[in-house]
Amino acid sequence: xxxxxxxxxxxxxxxxxxxxxxxxxxxxxxxxxxxxxxxxxxxxxxxxxxxxxxxxxxxxxxxxxxxxxxxxxxxxxxxxxxxxxxxxxxxxxxxxxxxxxxxxxxxxxxxxxxxxxxxxxxxxxxxxxxxxxxxxxxxxxxxxxxxxxxxxxxxxxxxxxxxxxxxxxxxxxxxxxxxxxxxxxxxxxxxxxxxxxxxxxxxxxxxxxxxxxxxxxxxxxxxxxxxxxxxxxxxxxxxxxxxxxxxxxxxxxxxxxxxxxxxxxxxxxxxxxxxxxxxxxxxxxxxxxxxxxxxxxxxxxxxxxxxxxxxxxxxxxxxxxxxxxxxxxxxxxxxxxxxxxxxxxxxxxxxxxxxxxx
Amino acid sequence: xxxxxxxxxxxxxxxxxxxxxxxxxxxxxxxxxxxxxxxxxxxxxxxxxxxxxxxxxxxxxxxxxxxxxxxxxxxxxxxxxxxxxxxxxxxxxxxxxxxxxxxxxxxxxxxxxxxxxxxxxxxxxxxxxxxxxxxxxxxxxxxxxxxxxxxxxxxxxxxxxxxxxxxxxxxxxxxxxxxx
Numbered sequence: 001x002x003x004x005x006x007x008x009x010x011x012x013x014x015x016x017x018x019x020x021x022x023x024x025x026x027x028x029x030x031x032x033x034x035x036x037x038x039x040x041x042x043x044x045x046x047x048x049x050x051x052x053x054x055x056x057x058x059x060x061x062x063x064x065x066x067x068x069x070x071x072x073x074x075x076x077x078x079x080x081x082x083x084x085x086x087x088x089x090x091x092x093x094x095x096x097x098x099x100x101x102x103x104x105x106x107x108x109x110x111x112x113x114x115x116x117x118x119x120x121x122x123x124x125x126x127x128x129x130x131x132x133x134x135x136x137x138x139x140x141x142x143x144x145x146x147x148x149x150x151x152x153x154x155x156x157x158x159x160x161x162x163x164x165x166x167x168x169x170x171x172x173x174x175x176x177x178x179x180x181x182x183x184x185x186x187x188x189x190x191x192x193x194x195x196x197x198x199x200x201x202x203x204x205x206x207x208x209x210x211x212x213x214x215x216x217x218x219x220x221x222x223x224x225x226x227x228x229x230x231x232x233x234x235x236x237x238x239x240x241x242x243x244x245x246x247x248x249x250x251x252x253x254x255x256x257x258x259x260x261x262x263x264x265x266x267x268x269x270x271x272x273x274x275x276x277x278x279x280x281x282x283x284x285x286x287x288x289x290x291x292x293x294x295x296x297x298x299x300x301x302x303x304x305x306x307x308x309x310x311x312x313x314x315x316x317x318x319x320x321x322x323x324x325x326x327x328x329x330x331x332x333x334x335x336x337x338x339x340x341x342x343x344x345x346x347x348x349x350x351x352x353x354x355x356x357x358x
Numbered sequence: 359x360x361x362x363x364x365x366x367x368x369x370x371x372x373x374x375x376x377x378x379x380x381x382x383x384x385x386x387x388x389x390x391x392x393x394x395x396x397x398x399x400x401x402x403x404x405x406x407x408x409x410x411x412x413x414x415x416x417x418x419x420x421x422x423x424x425x426x427x428x429x430x431x432x433x434x435x436x437x438x439x440x441x442x443x444x445x446x447x448x449x450x451x452x453x454x455x456x457x458x459x460x461x462x463x464x465x466x467x468x469x470x471x472x473x474x475x476x477x478x479x480x481x482x483x484x485x486x487x488x489x490x491x492x493x494x495x496x497x498x499x500x501x502x503x504x505x506x507x508x509x510x511x512x513x514x515x516x517x518x519x520x521x522x523x524x525x526x527x528x529x530x531x532x533x534x535x536x537x538x
Contacts, residue, residue: 036455043439043453119451144481153483154455157495159469160478162458164451166465167472169458171480201474228475 001070001108003081007316007324011088011110011127014315016307018130020246022298025178025218025311026129028089029136029235031144032163032172033122036154040164041119049101049117055151056116060105063146065112065139073103080329083320089127091115112143119164120172122147129311131242133175137235160227170227175235177242178207182217182295183252184245190219193245201225202241216287216314221245253299268296276347280333281340286317305350313346361387374421375508382504391422436460459497496525 013026034040035055038048053073060066074082074095082096091104095118106113115123124147126139154162160170168174184190194204201224206214221242223234256264271292275281281289294310296302315321317339323330326338361369367387374383435442438456443464446452458465470476499522506515 034455039439039454040452040457042449042451043441141481148483155483156458156478156498157482158477158498159458160480161483162452162455166452166469169469170473170475170478173480225473225475227469227473228477228479230480 003072003077003084004324006084006088007321009108009110010312011315013089013111013127013129014308014311015129016309016311018132019307020131020242021250022294022307023180023246023249024131024242025180025307026127027131027133027136027175027177028125028127029133029140029173029175030123030125031140031161032120032168032174033124033144033147033151033161034154034163035121036152036162038121040121041117042164044100044117046101052121053101053103053116056114056122056147057105059147059150060114062150063143065143065146066105066107066114069105069107069112069114071103071105073101074098075101080320080323084324087315087318087320092118092123094118112139114143114147120168122151131177131239131246133177133235133239133242137173137175137231141231168226170225171229171231171234173226173231173234174222175238176220176222177238179219179221179242179245179249180217180291180294180298181219181245181249182291183256184249185217186256187252189248189252193248197221197241198224200237200241202238215284216291218287218291250298253295257299264295264299265301268292268299268301272296272302275343277344278340280336281317281343282336283318283339286339286343287314290314305347309346309350313343317342361385361390363387363390371422375504376421382501382508392420433463434460496522499525 013028016022019025035052038044038052044052057071060069072085074091077085082091085091085104086093086096088110090106090110090113092115095102095104095115098118100117102115102117104113104115111127113125113127115125124140124143126136126143128136128139156162161172163169163172181190181193184193190204197204202221203224205220205222207216207218207220221238223229223238271289275286275289275293290310290313293302293305294307297305297307297310316325319330319335322335322338322342325342330338361367362384363386367389369385369387371386371388371391372383373386373391374381376382433443436453436457437460439453441453441457443461446457446461452458452461466476499518503515503518503522506512506518
């Protein structure tokens, strides 16, 4: 697979399946693993890193889950290409920006991936559409079993899988859900939700994970602790918590519609109008407008676009996607013009009109 | 540094308990240091041995030292990668898997604070499920054994001793996939 092909690739996690009335975008499960025969990231030399990459690639080749995956070495990519991978949630910003020998391996459907030499030697990731935390865990667990049969993982009975940062030790599992909560934001209930989650050792973050701000009312909810609780239990907890949050969001959406139907409808259809016709769209404005249309879809008001359409749109309008598609660097103001053009053309050929996505 | 038993008074004594070759040091305050006669009782007497009390260990020895000042209390550097605990505190990342054994005492407290737990629950290493357990497991069991003896829980100590023997016996067999 060529990196340029990714721009138009249909990642499975964007399909809109199992989306809980348009509220859940995706679920992700990641495992942190290290090889006991090599030093961890802070002490690894370039030679160590090379050897780790070689071992992981060799192990992946023998795995039935990743034998046909594509590998990209970060050093061999342009900055915009590395950012493209970040925008597609295939690599973390840390992997894209760090130095040294490092890379990513992923399948064509982008559901399974392995980051090599990030904070840990391996970061295995499974990402699926909608509320499928169990499915994501099963997928990453199976990949882990395959790799673990040939890689000597650093592990002790007492502390489980050993990681560079003690915050990941134990299961090494971080399971998260990407969820759209516009009504809870509007009713100013997010703080209460966040506090409640913290008490259960779950945390709320922005769209791109750690250290990022929420954009377009999209939040990532994930487990905080990795030691002392079994993987299956964590996955079950996240699923239950998410179902509860979906119910709260639905209640808040219904209440909003009941109290201020005209205003809510007006906000949604204005957003729809702007996305369909605007000539300049900043990334922030686009995400806010898309959030309003998503809300319209959740409320059953907007029927002409679905979750899959909006999820793809959200990815292809990000800076590196726009630049890769345009075939060259764009200044921020040029980007905003091109973004508006892309959005407009997509709305003009939306799936409900029978045109579908390319 | 605070006493590792009461967590309130300053530690003044390094109390080292040696069971066979397993050494365990606790930093304790004057109140929590075991009285010498108590520690002697931990060793089964000749009379006990003759009354079919299982002999759990070859030798139990207790040493007293001065608790080190906070600056020098960190163990290390790590024999695997050379990282010191001070360096770890600065970068927040450990240098290799050995660090977990070398800085075990400090990490135990840290992990408890971060995760609210200090023991793993969940998946094991796949190559361990069929193959013999590694040396780390034995180290841990030996340290558990010395703790059990220390608190005079001989029933538990006997169980652990049996487990160690089983693992050691298994270790005599040809090594399978574990070291691949």
